[in-house]
Amino acid sequence: xxxxxxxxxxxxxxxxxxxxxxxxxxxxxxxxxxxxxxxxxxxxxxxxxxxxxxxxxxxxxxxxxxxxxxxxxxxxxxxxxxxxxxx
Numbered sequence: 001x002x003x004x005x006x007x008x009x010x011x012x013x014x015x016x017x018x019x020x021x022x023x024x025x026x027x028x029x030x031x032x033x034x035x036x037x038x039x040x041x042x043x044x045x046x047x048x049x050x051x052x053x054x055x056x057x058x059x060x061x062x063x064x065x066x067x068x069x070x071x072x073x074x075x076x077x078x079x080x081x082x083x084x085x086x087x
Contacts, residue, residue, distance in 0.1 A: 029036065 028034070
């Protein structure tokens with residue numbers, strides 16, 4: 001019975017230690033402005049020259065980033081009311 005209690009206390013201590021270390025690293029990252037490492041969902045394979053192949057997702061992302069609006073869009077234009085004298 002006593003051995004089970006000791007294992008339980010050690011297990012809780014390890015979990016608490018891991019959570020504490022994680023919290024400390026997050027605080028240190030936020031203080032020094034270190035970004036969190038990015039998690040990659042897909043792996044890119046290297047071709048024979050050692051460069052990474054460009055996937056279809058990368059090419060669609062670059063095409064989606066093209067500028068939609070012209071630099072003149074949204075500019076103020078003087079309005080002038082024109083009356084029709086067709087009557």
